[in-house]
Amino acid sequence: MSGSSRHQMITVNVQSASTMSAAKPLPHAFEKKVEDVKVSKSDINSVIMDYLINEGYPSAARKFAKEANIEATGDIESISERVEIRNAILAGDIQTAIEKINDFNPQVRRTATLAFAPVFQLVMIIPEFMHHSYSPLGVDEKLLLLQSSVLDTDPALHFSLLRLQLIELIRTCISPSSTSTSTPAPDITPVLNFASTQLAPRAPTSPTFLNDLEQTMALLIFPPDALSPTLSPLLDTQLRRDVATAVNQAMLVSLGQRREARIKSLVRVRAWAEAKAREGGTTGGGGAVVKLPERLSLGLDGEGKDGSGGVGGVGREGNGDLREGEPDAMVT
Amino acid sequence: MNTSHRGITQDVIERAPPFTVDDSVSQLPSRWSDIDKWAGLEITGDGLHVRLTGSSKGTDEAAAVRADHPMPRECGIYYYETTIHSRGKEALIGIGFSARKVILNKLPGWEEHSWAYHSDDGYIFRCTPSGRDYGPRFANGDVIGCGVNFRTGSAFFTKNGVNLGTAFNDIGRDKPYYPSVGMKKAGDYLQVNFGDKPFVFDIDGMMRDEKAIIREEISKANTSTLHSPFDESALIQELIAQFLAHDGYVETAKAFAEEVRDESRLLKTNISQGVRGNDPEEDVDAIHRQQIRASILEGDIDQALKLTSAYYPSVLRDNENIYFKLRCRKFIEMIRTCSMLSSASTFPRKPAPNGFSRKGKNALPQEMDVDSHFSGDTDNWDSMDTEGSDTNAKYSSLTRETIEYGQELNSEFSSDPRREVQKALQDTFALIAYTDATQSNLASLLEVSGRVPVAEELNSAILVSLGKSSSAALERVYKQSEALVSELSNSGGAGAFINIREDILRDDPSR
Numbered sequence: 001m002s003g004s005s006r007h008q009m010i011t012v013n014v015q016s017a018s019t020m021s022a023a024k025p026l027p028h029a030f031e032k033k034v035e036d037v038k039v040s041k042s043d044i045n046s047v048i049m050d051y052l053i054n055e056g057y058p059s060a061a062r063k064f065a066k067e068a069n070i071e072a073t074g075d076i077e078s079i080s081e082r083v084e085i086r087n088a089i090l091a092g093d094i095q096t097a098i099e100k101i102n103d104f105n106p107q108v109r110r111t112a113t114l115a116f117a118p119v120f121q122l123v124m125i126i127p128e129f130m131h132h133s134y135s136p137l138g139v140d141e142k143l144l145l146l147q148s149s150v151l152d153t154d155p156a157l158h159f160s161l162l163r164l165q166l167i168e169l170i171r172t173c174i175s176p177s178s179t180s181t182s183t184p185a186p187d188i189t190p191v192l193n194f195a196s197t198q199l200a201p202r203a204p205t206s207p208t209f210l211n212d213l214e215q216t217m218a219l220l221i222f223p224p225d226a227l228s229p230t231l232s233p234l235l236d237t238q239l240r241r242d243v244a245t246a247v248n249q250a251m252l253v254s255l256g257q258r259r260e261a262r263i264k265s266l267v268r269v270r271a272w273a274e275a276k277a278r279e280g281g282t283t284g285g286g287g288a289v290v291k292l293p294e295r296l297s298l299g300l301d302g303e304g305k306d307g308s309g310g311v312g313g314v315g316r317e318g319n320g321d322l323r324e325g326e327p328d329a330m331v332t
Numbered sequence: 333m334n335t336s337h338r339g340i341t342q343d344v345i346e347r348a349p350p351f352t353v354d355d356s357v358s359q360l361p362s363r364w365s366d367i368d369k370w371a372g373l374e375i376t377g378d379g380l381h382v383r384l385t386g387s388s389k390g391t392d393e394a395a396a397v398r399a400d401h402p403m404p405r406e407c408g409i410y411y412y413e414t415t416i417h418s419r420g421k422e423a424l425i426g427i428g429f430s431a432r433k434v435i436l437n438k439l440p441g442w443e444e445h446s447w448a449y450h451s452d453d454g455y456i457f458r459c460t461p462s463g464r465d466y467g468p469r470f471a472n473g474d475v476i477g478c479g480v481n482f483r484t485g486s487a488f489f490t491k492n493g494v495n496l497g498t499a500f501n502d503i504g505r506d507k508p509y510y511p512s513v514g515m516k517k518a519g520d521y522l523q524v525n526f527g528d529k530p531f532v533f534d535i536d537g538m539m540r541d542e543k544a545i546i547r548e549e550i551s552k553a554n555t556s557t558l559h560s561p562f563d564e565s566a567l568i569q570e571l572i573a574q575f576l577a578h579d580g581y582v583e584t585a586k587a588f589a590e591e592v593r594d595e596s597r598l599l600k601t602n603i604s605q606g607v608r609g610n611d612p613e614e615d616v617d618a619i620h621r622q623q624i625r626a627s628i629l630e631g632d633i634d635q636a637l638k639l640t641s642a643y644y645p646s647v648l649r650d651n652e653n654i655y656f657k658l659r660c661r662k663f664i665e666m667i668r669t670c671s672m673l674s675s676a677s678t679f680p681r682k683p684a685p686n687g688f689s690r691k692g693k694n695a696l697p698q699e700m701d702v703d704s705h706f707s708g709d710t711d712n713w714d715s716m717d718t719e720g721s722d723t724n725a726k727y728s729s730l731t732r733e734t735i736e737y738g739q740e741l742n743s744e745f746s747s748d749p750r751r752e753v754q755k756a757l758q759d760t761f762a763l764i765a766y767t768d769a770t771q772s773n774l775a776s777l778l779e780v781s782g783r784v785p786v787a788e789e790l791n792s793a794i795l796v797s798l799g800k801s802s803s804a805a806l807e808r809v810y811k812q813s814e815a816l817v818s819e820l821s822n823s824g825g826a827g828a829f830i831n832i833r834e835d836i837l838r839d840d841p842s843r
Contacts, residue, residue, distance in 0.1 A: 060588035090598040272553035273816035
């Protein structure tokens with residue numbers, strides 16, 4: 001191994017001696033190795049399809065199946081339901097999301113008591129005293145239904161949804177548009193009602209729940225434009241994204257599918273391997289044999305090829321442009 | 333246990349990317365060395381048995397042997413087992429490993445750069461004649477295993493399938509170490525298993541545990557630095573969008589951008605913060621490339637050639653091999669159509685031009701077979717008339733055309749000196765020998781999936797001609813990951829425990 005890398009370094013030196021100073025590291029031996037790796041198009045295509053289905057982009061998934069001439073893998077049927085739930089969460093309509101999640105539950109759906117299922121999820125949410133008047137089924141049957149629910153098997157997920165619902169209520173209360181000049185103080189009664197009926201009964205079951213509830217309620221006290229660093233993320237829409245992601249993962253698991261798209265593991269292994277390789281052999285991690293370039297560009301739009309890493313702007317969508325490949329010193 | 337440890341080890345080594353072809357693909361220990369041994373030891377049974385024939389003289393004197401190859405660090409954990417055959421109860425045997433230069437008239441473990449577990453006292457010896465209490469003693473009939481974890485730099489021993497725990501944890505990566513055993517009593521002999529047979533100890537389970545540790549580490553990797561300031565999900569969306577645009581999946585790219593935009597819009601409902609949501613730019617080249625790809629995927633090679641020479645005249649000129657592949661593919665497509673016509677007709681018909689005639693009663697099951705074989709592939713089917721006489725007429729004229737085209741193709745490339753070109757020509761032309769080539773052993777050439785690599789190769793060539801990278805950023809991420817992991821495993825690090833292709837790209841949730 002060391003023999004081969006030494007050999008490659010010598011080659012680089014000879015070919016680009018005029019442009020490369022002796023003190024500079026020799027990044028191109030590694031770049032050459034990168035270029036020599038073979039990629040299977042069908043593997044890459046399946047990674048794309050896997051992502052589109054897993055993360056819920058049904059229209060793109062259908063188009064891709066057609067354009068790439070491959071079959072859509074995974075449970076296409078569940079996509080539209082998952083997308084509706086995700087969209088409800090992203091739009092802040094948590095009540096709809098919770099109802100749809102309970103409708104979604106694959107086990108419940110298979111039972112004959114389908115029509116009652118959503119009602120029982122609500123019974124679950126509503127505190128004890130409500131529960132008697134709503135209970136036409138025996139305790140055992142009810143437990144059976146509740147046990148198979150995505151949310152019931154994951155109290156933390158359920159709590160995070162309810163807390164998000166509380167946050168959305170607070171957002172409506174404190175947003176400037178809802179505060180008319182005639183009523184200087186916004187009406188926070190719905191917020192208090194929701195917190196005391198839905199979240200307060202659950203809070204004692206976990207210190208995290210209690211802490212989350214306390215923090216959330218603090219949003220009512222501080223002005224929204226001057227929140228502390230611990231509180232401001234609660235009003236950031238990133239929280240909706242995070243909850244939507246967690247819900248999607250829980251639903252996929254309940255369907256017996258992979259929790260996350262493969263591409264996530266791919267970018268993580270990329271980040272992990274680079275970090276490990278840069279640690280070097282001295283820390284017991286067994287670093288790279290060949291010296292790595294200072295920066296490994298992904299070749300995405302907006303990357304400086306000299307390692308400056310400047311990015312023009314932040315956006316969720318790429319404009320599809322391709323940055324040209326790095327010039328390779330081996331090819332002259 | 334259904335797989336041997338060698339299976340795992342081989343997997344790891346075989347996945348090494350092509351750039352390590354020279355001297356770096358390590359060979360596994362496969363037998364005891366006939367040369368690297370002390371006199372008095374006799375190696376038999378394909379090099380897997382070692383016996384002490386002479387008697388040793390002094391108390392320190394012993395005889396040791398090393399394996400033919402060192403333990404490869406790329407395998408992450410190296411493990412081998414020995415079965416003890418001794419005459420007396422008091423065997424004096426050392427099982428372990430040592431560096432090349434270590435003298436062989438001592439038991440391994442007593443000398444510098446050698447480590448071993450000894451039978452008479454159950455002690456372990458780390459490069460010194462004074463040992464340390466470690467495990468039980470061992471004797472006739474026991475199976476002793478020795479394993480080295482190169483990631484952690486530690487070694488362990490097993491007795492009859494039971495792990496005795498970490499013995500050493502300072503195994504350096506600076507030099508190669510060889511499996512080594514030594515013995516003192518004449519008549520004692522050892523049988524080794526370097527992985528050809530299943531091990532008594534569940535090494536696969538240990539490998540799985542190690543892999544789980546690494547996967548856990550990977551799942552927590554910080555991806556925010558990869559394309560700062562993008563977070564992980566933004567980076568992934570960017571990678572997907574860039575791939576779709578780069579590879580010319582125009583419709584998918586549009587649909588994806590739209591869906592992502594809709595998603596962002598939802599977030600903005602009651603928030604003033606503006607999020608960029610512009611249309612992906614109309615990329616004329618992307619559309620052209622998509623048209624060309626679609627033509628090839630539909631089997632319409634003429635159309636692809638026409639479009640390519642119209643939009644990118646230099647590409648076919650500069651990439652003669654791709655031009656050749658397209659021409660061959662056209663021939664294959666013609667044969668495909670012939671095959672479908674020949675099996676589409678259920679009527680008895682005239683002998684095919686090569687004199688081979690099929691009986692009508694055979695045609696039906698074959699037709700059904702072909703039908704299912706090409707299900708979902710409806711090109712050329714829609715327009716096809718299954719009226720017998722009409723089909724036969726079409727069939728003959730198409731066969732004539734195919735042969736003429738084949739002759740043309742042959743005259744154009746028969747003088748090409750390249751061996752792969754001649755081989756491809758030969759294989760392609762062989763198809764003409766069959767009335768229904770889908771039933772021949774060359775049927776794989778006719779598979780629709782064969783269009784994909786041709787389409788991809790042409791697409792890459794067009795991209796290069798446009799001054800763009802031939803591979804998308806997502807592919808680059810994959811390539812970089814493979815190269816980095818290969819570096820990590822070559823140096824005996826954590827890379828040995830992850831196989832990107834198998835563990836990530838083809839990860840199956842049921843596993």
